[in-house]
Amino acid sequence: MLALRLPLRLAARAGPSNARLATPVVASSLSASRSYRTKADGSTTPRKKEAAGTTVPKNKAGLISKTAAKEAAAKKAYKLLSPEEQAAISEQAKEAKAKEQIKLLKAKALSPPKNRQLTNWAIYVRENAKDRAQGSPVTTVIKQLAEEFKNLSTREKEHLNHQVNEANAKSLREYEEWLHGHTPAEILAANNARLQLRNKLADTGNKYMPIKDDRLVKRARGSWIIFHSERFSSGDFRGIKAGDAAKDIAVEFNALSASERKKYEDLAAKDLERYAREYREIYGVEKPDWSKKTKSAPST
DNA sequence: TTGATCCTTCTCCCTCTATT
DNA sequence: AATAGAGGGAGAAGGATCAA
Structure with a gap:
C-alpha cells in the first residue's frame, strides 16, 4: 500500500512539472469523458470512483477549488499510467523536490563577503x-x-x-x-x-564553510573536551603531536575513577546550563530539548 | 600565511525511518 | 501528518605539519 501511496503524494506535491509530464500521455490515450462508461446500448452511466482517495476536497462554500480539482485530475491521470510511467514521474518528482530543497538551503545559507586578510x-x-x-x-x-x-x-x-x-x-x-x-x-x-x-x-566540491561570528553561542563542552583541554594546557604534551597526545589523554580519561570523572561531568553540566542560558539570550528562543530522544518509545 | 589534517570522546542536531 | 527513535556527521580542544 505504501508503495502505491508514496508516488501519489509525490506526484501531487510535484505540481506543475508532473502535470506537464502526465497530461500528454493521458490526453492522447484517454477521452475527456473518463467519468462515464459507455453501455452496449450507447447510454452512459456514472462511473464508480477510479480508486479510494481521489475524493475532491471542497472549500467552505462547498465548491471544488481550482487547485483541488487540478490535483484530483492529476491523481486520477497518474493512476491510469503504466508502472514504468509512474516510476518515471516519481523519480522526476523526487529530483524536483531535491533541487527545490537545495535552492531554499542556498538562500538560507547567505552569501557573506570574503574577509581576506593578506600578508x-x-x-x-x-x-x-x-x-x-x-x-x-x-x-x-x-x-x-x-x-x-x-x-x-x-x-x-x-x-x-x-x-x-x-x-x-x-x-x-x-x-x-x-x-x-x-x-x-x-x-x-x-x-x-x-x-x-x-x-x-x-x-x-562545494564547501559552504560555516560563517564565523563571535556572537554565536559556543556549543556546550562535554566532559571529555573539558578533560582534554585541562590536560593539554598543563604543558605535559608540549611538542607531542595532537593525535598522539589525544590517544594518551583518552587512556587517562578512561582510567579515571568514578569520583574523578564526576568532577568533569559536573563541569560539563554547568557548561550545558551556560549554553541553554546563552541560547535563550542570544537567539531569543529556548534551546531544543534533545534529552527527549533518550525517552523510551511510546507503547504501540 | 592560510587552511586542512591528524586523533580522541562526547554532545548536538539533522535526516531518515517507523509508528501512531 | 505528527512524533519519536536510530543513525550518522559535525564540531568542540590542542599544536605540529604539510600543501598550496
Missing part, C-alpha cells in the same frame, strides 16, 4: 607575479620574487605595509558591516543550512 608576501606576489609569469614557470617566478622580497628597501617595505593595512582593514570593515546586518539567529540558521549543503553537495 606582505601575498600582496607582493599579487602585485608582481603577473608581469613576470609570461613564459616562465610559476615556481621560478616565485623563487625570484622571494629573493627580491628579502632585499626590499625600507621605503618599499613601508609602502607594502601600508598597502596590507589598508587592504585588510577594508576587507574586515566590509565583512563586519555585512555580518552585523544579520542577527545571530540568522547566522545560526545560515550555518545549519551550510551544514546540510556540505552534506548534500559533498561530491560537487
Whole structure:
C-alpha cells in the first residue's frame, strides 16, 4: 500500500512539472469523458470512483477549488499510467523536490563577503607575479620574487605595509558591516543550512564553510573536551603531536575513577546550563530539548 | 600565511525511518 | 501528518605539519 501511496503524494506535491509530464500521455490515450462508461446500448452511466482517495476536497462554500480539482485530475491521470510511467514521474518528482530543497538551503545559507586578510608576501606576489609569469614557470617566478622580497628597501617595505593595512582593514570593515546586518539567529540558521549543503553537495566540491561570528553561542563542552583541554594546557604534551597526545589523554580519561570523572561531568553540566542560558539570550528562543530522544518509545 | 589534517570522546542536531 | 527513535556527521580542544 505504501508503495502505491508514496508516488501519489509525490506526484501531487510535484505540481506543475508532473502535470506537464502526465497530461500528454493521458490526453492522447484517454477521452475527456473518463467519468462515464459507455453501455452496449450507447447510454452512459456514472462511473464508480477510479480508486479510494481521489475524493475532491471542497472549500467552505462547498465548491471544488481550482487547485483541488487540478490535483484530483492529476491523481486520477497518474493512476491510469503504466508502472514504468509512474516510476518515471516519481523519480522526476523526487529530483524536483531535491533541487527545490537545495535552492531554499542556498538562500538560507547567505552569501557573506570574503574577509581576506593578506600578508606582505601575498600582496607582493599579487602585485608582481603577473608581469613576470609570461613564459616562465610559476615556481621560478616565485623563487625570484622571494629573493627580491628579502632585499626590499625600507621605503618599499613601508609602502607594502601600508598597502596590507589598508587592504585588510577594508576587507574586515566590509565583512563586519555585512555580518552585523544579520542577527545571530540568522547566522545560526545560515550555518545549519551550510551544514546540510556540505552534506548534500559533498561530491560537487562545494564547501559552504560555516560563517564565523563571535556572537554565536559556543556549543556546550562535554566532559571529555573539558578533560582534554585541562590536560593539554598543563604543558605535559608540549611538542607531542595532537593525535598522539589525544590517544594518551583518552587512556587517562578512561582510567579515571568514578569520583574523578564526576568532577568533569559536573563541569560539563554547568557548561550545558551556560549554553541553554546563552541560547535563550542570544537567539531569543529556548534551546531544543534533545534529552527527549533518550525517552523510551511510546507503547504501540 | 592560510587552511586542512591528524586523533580522541562526547554532545548536538539533522535526516531518515517507523509508528501512531 | 505528527512524533519519536536510530543513525550518522559535525564540531568542540590542542599544536605540529604539510600543501598550496
